[in-house]
Amino acid sequence: MNFDPIMALSCVPAILGVVATTVEVTLASCLGSCILGFGLEMARRSGVSTGYAARFIIDFVRSTPALAWLYFLYFVLPRFDIVLPPMAVGIVGLSIYFSGYLAEVFKAGIDAIPQGQSEAAKALGLSRIDTMAFVLFPQMLRNVAAPIGNYFISILKATPYLATIAVPEMLGRAFDIASDTYRYAEPLVVAGVLLLLLALAAAQLVRLLERKLAHPSRR
Amino acid sequence: MSKAPISEIETGEGNKQSKAIEIAGLDKWYGKFHALKNIELSVATGQRVVLCGPSGSGKSTLVRCVGQLEGFQGGTIRVFGKRLDGLRQDASRGRPFAGMVFQQFNLFPHLTVLGNCTLALRRVLKQPAPTAREIALHHLDKVKVREQAQKFPAQLSGGQQQRVAIARALCLEPRIMLFDEPTSALDPEMVKEVLDVMTDLAKGGMTMVCVTHEPGFARAIADEVVLMDEGRIVEVSPPDVFFAAPKQERTRQFLAKVLQ
Numbered sequence: 001m002n003f004d005p006i007m008a009l010s011c012v013p014a015i016l017g018v019v020a021t022t023v024e025v026t027l028a029s030c031l032g033s034c035i036l037g038f039g040l041e042m043a044r045r046s047g048v049s050t051g052y053a054a055r056f057i058i059d060f061v062r063s064t065p066a067l068a069w070l071y072f073l074y075f076v077l078p079r080f081d082i083v084l085p086p087m088a089v090g091i092v093g094l095s096i097y098f099s100g101y102l103a104e105v106f107k108a109g110i111d112a113i114p115q116g117q118s119e120a121a122k123a124l125g126l127s128r129i130d131t132m133a134f135v136l137f138p139q140m141l142r143n144v145a146a147p148i149g150n151y152f153i154s155i156l157k158a159t160p161y162l163a164t165i166a167v168p169e170m171l172g173r174a175f176d177i178a179s180d181t182y183r184y185a186e187p188l189v190v191a192g193v194l195l196l197l198l199a200l201a202a203a204q205l206v207r208l209l210e211r212k213l214a215h216p217s218r219r
Numbered sequence: 220m221s222k223a224p225i226s227e228i229e230t231g232e233g234n235k236q237s238k239a240i241e242i243a244g245l246d247k248w249y250g251k252f253h254a255l256k257n258i259e260l261s262v263a264t265g266q267r268v269v270l271c272g273p274s275g276s277g278k279s280t281l282v283r284c285v286g287q288l289e290g291f292q293g294g295t296i297r298v299f300g301k302r303l304d305g306l307r308q309d310a311s312r313g314r315p316f317a318g319m320v321f322q323q324f325n326l327f328p329h330l331t332v333l334g335n336c337t338l339a340l341r342r343v344l345k346q347p348a349p350t351a352r353e354i355a356l357h358h359l360d361k362v363k364v365r366e367q368a369q370k371f372p373a374q375l376s377g378g379q380q381q382r383v384a385i386a387r388a389l390c391l392e393p394r395i396m397l398f399d400e401p402t403s404a405l406d407p408e409m410v411k412e413v414l415d416v417m418t419d420l421a422k423g424g425m426t427m428v429c430v431t432h433e434p435g436f437a438r439a440i441a442d443e444v445v446l447m448d449e450g451r452i453v454e455v456s457p458p459d460v461f462f463a464a465p466k467q468e469r470t471r472q473f474l475a476k477v478l479q
Contacts, residue, residue: 119288120325120384124339124391125315134338138329 008186015173015191022169022198025090026156032095033155034148037102041110042132044103054103061100066161069093074165090162090169098155105151109143110136145213149206153199160195170195239264239299239395239426240285246293247280254280255291256450264394267427269437269458272447273473278430279399281447285428286319286397299394314343317395318388322403324380326372326387332359333368336387344391358386362416378409382416389420396420398429434478438462446470 043054070093073084084092113136121131163172174187181187238261245258255277262268270278283289285296287303296303298316327335336355340346346354359365362382364375372380381401388396398417402410414436421427421440431437437444437458444461446453446469454467462478465471 114323114325116321116323116325117327120319120321120327122288123286123315123317123319124387125313125343126339127342130342134342135327139327142329 003185003189004183007181007183008190011174011177011187011190012194014177015170015187015194018168018170018173019194019198021087021167022156022159022195025087025094025159025162025167025169026152026202028091029094029098029155030148030152032091033098033102033151036095036099037104038106040099040103041106044107045110058100058103061096062104064097066094066097066158067164069097070161070165086162086165086167089165090159090167094155094158094161097158098151101151102148105144105147106140108147109140112143113139142213145210146206149203149210152206153202156199156202157195160191237263238297239266240428241297242281242285242294243297244294245281245284245291245296247277247284247289247291254450255284258294258452260445260452260455262395262426262428264426265424266442267421267425267429267440269441269444270428270430270447271432271437271444271473271477272453275449276447277450278445278447282397282399282428282430285395286317287315288319314391316393317397318385318391318393320381320384320388320396320398320401322400324372324377324384324404326380326384328372331369331371332364332375332383335372335383336390339387340390354390355386358389359383361389361419362386363412376409377405378412381405381409381413385413385416385420395426395428398427398431400430400432402431402433432477434462446473448473 040054040058043050044058045051070089073089073093074086077084117135117139118131121135126135159169160171162169163175166172170191171188174191177187178184240260240262242258242260245255246253247255258277258281260268260281270281272278280289284291285298285303291305293305301316326332327338330338333352333355336359337348337351340351340354341348344351356365356368359368362385364379364382364386367375367379367383372383375383385396385401401417402413405413410433414433417427417429417436418440427440429436429441441458443455444458445455446461446465446467448469454461454465454470456466456470460466461470462474465474
């Protein structure tokens with residue numbers, strides 16, 4: 001079976017039509033995993049018992065496959081009368097799966113700030129929350145920008161998992177075309193190339209953002 | 220200039236104003252390491268005390284205990300009669316009674332000089348932004364870095380950064396200033412500009428405890444010089460006695476190494 005470029009070109013509009021879904025899922029999951037991850041890291045740093053609980057959750061989440069989360073949310077939750085639309089399952093699943101990794105990113109980002117910063121804040125009488133909000137958080141952002149960018153691209157590349165739970169994203173659409181036409185090479189190559197282009201664009205965006213977040217005096 | 224009111228600090232009975240800091244039987248361990256051993260020291264209001272000693276002698280630890288950055292296990296520290304908790308206090312403490320200046324400046328790199336100075340004014344003292352700005356500029360002017368107010372710390376020299384750090388602490392109008400080797404991280408030519416600012420402060424009557432190895436500064440400013448070694452206080456003497464005719468052999472040994 002030869003590769004038919006005309007057939008491949010004809011797949012482009014259909015697959016391109018669901019790029020928005022892929023981008024949407026990626027952005028929402030990135031935001032979701034950042035919020036969950038930051039929350040987990042804050043919990044890990046607070047009291048002793050919440051710290052242990054957070055540590056357990058982070059390790060548990062990091063040692064389960066993404067697909068397990070998606071299947072659990074999609075196939076098991078309905079047995080408890082919790083039925084989420086496929087898009088929501090995808091976003092929640094990827095957010096949970098990546099939150100464990102993001103928690104580690106935030107941990108490293110905060111640990112990289114010299115101890116003297118919190119001491120100075122303490123000596124000025126700032127509360128713990130103010131110290132986090134006005135002293136540590138802004139400095140952490142600079143430290144985490146690059147690793148979060150990497151995870152952003154990882155999340156983008158994880159979106160094809162969503163094909164397995166009937167989310168109409170790029171790989172899913174490619175499989176639809178394949179099962180209609182019995183031609184796999186063309187739609188899959190098109191989906192692959194488009195995803196690659198998206199990832200490259202994302203990498204460029206991350207680089208831009210990093211430069212924007214760099215220290216004003218080092219810009 | 221509108222001045223923030225100095226907060227009411229409860230004073231102990233009988234010794235109003237006279238004693239700024241009273242340390243009695245202070246013991247501190249880091250795990251099995253006995254960092255401070257039965258420290259007794261009192262600092263009167265308006266007094267300037269210089270702490271010196273070899274590294275690892277406990278002088279920084281002592282200052283950090285008074286500044287509530289470190290907890291301690293035994294003894295008491297009273298500041299204006301109020302007893303400090305030996306546990307490290309992580310919760311909001313409100314207005315600090317002591318300003319702290321660190322060896323590494325510890326300015327907030329993401330904030331401008333002005334932002335560094337106004338943060339605690341706004342968040343701790345709840346001053347409105349224009350008032351905070353006014354107070355900050357007043358203190359930046361005093362340490363002669365007012366022109367740098369809009370710059371970021373990384374754009375300043377070490378000496379300028381340390382003067383900003385002093386101004387930042389002064390903005391809260393503390394009744395005591397604690398200095399932990401304020402000139403040790405500076406290039407030699409910048410030491411003087413920082414010591415000059417500290418000298419001005421001392422002349423203004425500020426109660427000061429200063430860890431430093433600058434004998435010139437100690438001679439000019441200190442009321443008492445304290446030598447610490449291995450977690451103990453070895454000698455407490457006025458500077459003329461301390462440098463010219465120390466009472467302890469250990470002090471003589473230390474001075475021989477420092478003043479060569």
